[in-house]
Amino acid sequence: MTNNMIEISSDVIRGYNDTMILYILMEAPSYGYEIAKKIRALTEDKYIIKETTLYSAFTRMEKNGYVVSYSQNADNGKKRTYYKMTDAGKAYYKEKCAEWQLTKEVVEHFIRGDE
Amino acid sequence: MTNNMIEISSDVIRGYNDTMILYILMEAPSYGYEIAKKIRALTEDKYIIKETTLYSAFTRMEKNGYVVSYSQNADNGKKRTYYKMTDAGKAYYKEKCAEWQLTKEVVEHFIRGDE
């Protein structure tokens, strides 16, 4: 609804979707739909993760051992797939944070704040 | 030679290679090898662009109208392909800079500086 001129391209955010998801999971186990909403809320609608991106991130991260999944019934009786962070996931998240600092440093050599 | 623990993944820098190249070209027209060296120097060896990435960026950007190429003989008589920024390239660069500010803002919601 708020139409920002600028949209974040997937080529840029690529490689940080996992980090965002893991950040959410650090607080508590969660599931796809909830995580999507939290990302949206945290960024004030500036970034809305695509469903396909989200769920394929889950499979990839479970394969890599960063999360584990388990089924649990919601209040309404519907099944949900929850994801829980592992120690490897925590380590990976930490690495990513460090990498981000470096990336930022590098990229900003090439960015001209308009003057 | 300096071996930093952390390496920048291509998934992160993806989408900013073009921006880096354009930043270099803003000063003056240049060619592949020189641009690569400048990126390396500016980042103090923290980011070394791959040759294939660089040259495929040229073709892409020329197709998009962000740069134009022309051949010119170097001192030694060898031919070089120079690239010159266009107005569209300048506009694109500006957009990318704005996008970067937004990206940074978004990503940093999910980054925990270790405490």
Place this chain on the structure above:
DNA sequence: TATCGTACTATTGCTGTCGTAGTAAATATA
């Protein structure tokens, strides 16, 4: 003589994201 630096081109493959579509149950709205 051989290696290194310069300056590319060509081809193929990988991987994260996206587009599109479909399923299905629960809840809200008319």
Place this chain on the structure above:
DNA sequence: TATATTTACTACGACAGCAATAGTACGATA
């Protein structure tokens, strides 16, 4: 009561940027 919306996913194919590998060719340096 009928319909639309929200919740909560799954499946499949395609795209695009980057990487790996290889090759070309010339000049300078050791």
